Amino acid sequence: MRVAIVGASGAVGRELLALLEERRFPLSQLRLFASPRSAGREVAFAGGRLVVEALPESGDLGADLVFSSAGGAVSRQHAWRWVERGAVVVDNTSAWRLDPRVPLVVPEVNPAALDGHAGVIANPNCSTIIALLALAPLHRAFGLTRATVATYQAVSGAGAEGIAELRRQSAEALAAEAAPSGEPGAYDARPEKFRHPIAFNLFSHDSEVLDDGYNEEERKLALESRKILEAPELAVSATCVRVPVFRAHAEAIHAEFARPVSEAEARAVLAAAPGVRLVDDRAANTFPMPVTASGQDDVLVGRLRADASRPGAIALFVAGDQVRKGAALNAVQIAEALVARAAVA
Amino acid sequence: MRVAIVGASGAVGRELLALLEERRFPLSQLRLFASPRSAGREVAFAGGRLVVEALPESGDLGADLVFSSAGGAVSRQHAWRWVERGAVVVDNTSAWRLDPRVPLVVPEVNPAALDGHAGVIANPNCSTIIALLALAPLHRAFGLTRATVATYQAVSGAGAEGIAELRRQSAEALAAEAAPSGEPGAYDARPEKFRHPIAFNLFSHDSEVLDDGYNEEERKLALESRKILEAPELAVSATCVRVPVFRAHAEAIHAEFARPVSEAEARAVLAAAPGVRLVDDRAANTFPMPVTASGQDDVLVGRLRADASRPGAIALFVAGDQVRKGAALNAVQIAEALVARAAVA
DSSP states (O other), rough: EEEEEEEESHHHHHHHHHHHHTTTTOOOOEEEOTTTTTTOOOOOOEEEEEEEEOOTTTTTOSSSSSEEEEEEHHHHHHHHHHHHTTTTEEESSTTTOTTTTSOOOOOOOOGGTTTOOOOOEEEEOOOHHHHHHHHHHHHHHHHHEEEEEEEEEOOOHHHHHHHHHHHHHHHHHHHHHHHSSSSSSOOOOSSSSSOOTTTTTOOOOSOOBOOOOOOOHHHHHHHHHHHHHOTTEEEEEEEEEEEEESSSEEEEEEEEEOOOOOHHHHHHHHHOOOTEEEEOOOTTTBBHHHHHTTSSSSEEEEEEEOHHHHHHHHEEEEEEETOOOOIIIIHHHHHHHHTTOOOOO | OEEEEEETTSSHHHHHHHHHHHHHHHHEEEEEETTTTTOOOOETTTTEEEEEEOOOOOOOOOOOOOEEOOOOHHHHHHHHHHHHHHOOOOOOOOTTTTTTTTTTTTTTOOOOGGGOSSSSSEOOHHHHHHHHHHHHHHHHHEEEEEEEEEEEOOGGGGHHHHHHHHHHHHHHHSSBBBTTTTEEEEEEOOOSSSSSSOOOOOOOSSEEEEEEEEBHHHHHHHHHHHHHOOOOOOOEEEEOOSOOOOEEEEEEEEESSSSSHHHHHHHHHHTTTTTEEEEBTTTBBBBOOOHTTOOOEEEEEEEEEEOTSSSSOOOEEEEETTIIIIHHHHHHHHHHHHHHHHHHO
């Protein structure tokens, strides 16, 4: 199978490359595409070197499988043209996620949605994937009716520039003269990628705020969850927040169900859920954290407890690697599922 | 009025000192007490210098008003003995908050609770104060029935050592060789104050986890809110999380009421609420943040919106200076209210 990565020099593109090698994805050829700025760069892969190419206007990537990870504008413009040229496209952007022609897939949750796809398959938003690894099995068992979510989202969700900005600002804040309390004193944050300082700060997610007061990220979490779970009535309210963490998202969730659910019932379901690892050690006060979720394939789930504010509801806390399961790994798993179904040539 | 600060060398003690000067608190004498380790230190105050004294075993602080800020063990041991010696004690610890003899006071919310106090007045937990500045006026107007809260808590809540640990670990993480992605590479976090690394990480709050799965901090938020609002049936579920921020807490809140509440109604109430500043600029994507809440007296409230997951409910996001309104300022405001009521000699 001839594979192409579009957006190969971004944070997710680099992770895709690493995962294809690590998971010995059955490819016969790999081509890397990026913006003209990155074209010509050499990248190590499987003991050899690949040269990054500029994306051809022709739309012919010479690939059977395309991972599209260069932003929504590129996917909106090119995805179906690549399909016309014979490729299956796994789209990491938000461009086609809610399109009725396009399956929106988390392989542990709804692999059957891949059946009869039209050529483009969408990879969900990172916060959605990470939440659903825990919520989907609970939904299947108990009928999820409502979820409220507060996120703690890493800067990697804004790509390599987000990572660089957190690093730069943190160093400059620490270099500033400290207050007597030990807190950093004034420094010039010079926000570029984000509108507000991210070092030792947090802010409401950097996506557009819509008329109802929810931002795009929060809307994605609601609408994508409904589509993936095939639960059009599911009530979701999220508050999405960017925190000074490099690459794993966490989420505090309150979940309500069609029938009362006990902590023990929820625990039994989650202990058996694919892609989930329970990290819930009350005595050691050890629960899911970004540092332990980073680099892991599994989403960590803990703080599992009966919701003290509503009988039969459940509270929990999850953390997952935003770049891996939240993006690149889920995309590769979609591709692997396609291969297993012989849905890619 | 003769005033004493017990725990004068801690993060909250230092802020108390600054606030007494800044607000020209009507004192005739100020004595500072701390552990023997800090005794003898000189501290600037109002143009002069004060010497920190070791806490006398006798219990006689020679004070009419004592701010007790040296931890729960000191308050449990000494608070009522100071009262026997004629002092009124404003207790910044959790020692007596739920004691039926002790008013638990947020001056903007329940000043009348000061009437007929028995000598000890408790200052609530920082997360509780910050949440209630927004929730109490909504409760008064609409009857709060349920709140779910996810916190983003600064390290200052763990005192000066928490601040120092975030600073040290952050510097060491940034000094480690960076990964190709720009993320810090491996470094030795050597956690001391906290059990887990705090730099570029977050974790479930560092208080004991109880049998029902909630930790002490979460329980405080629930029980203290009920006491302050005189709402014994109020349903509260919190998830308290420590984040790599120095001194302001933020909280994402979903609130339900006895009757349906519109966003406009909630906004009108919060716009008129004392101690609250609405920061809710959707077009500029500017909402409450730790960096803008730090050093401020007001609690910032924003992201106000109709809860998309439950008709008539409200979602919001708050941020407040943990050291000021979350601790020292609220204590000084309690003292000012006592003075105004001539409840202190």
